[in-house]
Amino acid sequence: MRAKGFTLIELVTVIVILGILSVTALPRFMNLSQDAHDSVAHATFASFESAVDLYHSCWLVKSAAGHVKDLKCFGAGDIDATVTGFPLGQDTELYGDNGQQLTGDFCAELWQGLLEQDFNIAMHAxxxxxxxxxxxxxxxxxxxxxxxxxxxxxYISDNPAKGQENWQMRYYPGTGEVTVGKATLG
Structure with a gap:
């Protein structure tokens, strides 16, 4: 009667091949978490840019000229327009110059007014x-x-330590330009 099964050499060969595959594949799977964070940052920043474009389109369709308080056709209708028709913040006339000054509070108001999201945002401190x-x-x-x-x-969710490189979006309310790149906050 002939025995059926694997020889010791065949078994060792399979184990070595599986070991080599796991060593080469493991780093790729370990990096998936960072890939997910990168995707979330890019998608969120792209949503913000789209919201800015939609807001400006609304301003153009309304044939608005200059600063507009509480542009009603976007979001909750409580974001004021700059003199160039891009979103600036809430109650911008309180700071004078009707839509020509940017403050830190306006940045938070823009984030919350243009996006529907569940991120915890905090002032840079x-x-x-x-x-x-x-x-x-x-x-x-x-x-x-x-x-x-x-x-x-x-976006610091992936690495919240101060002084680390993270994805950064910049929004220029005078022109509506949005840029995304890596930056380090001190």
Missing amino acids: DSAFGGENDIVYWYIGGAISNPDTHCYFN
């Missing part, structure tokens, strides 16, 4: 870099006529 926040925001500049004036939003 040392306390923002904790495990519970997903987005850190603030602004640079003041007058929207300054081409460097923008809100920035950093």
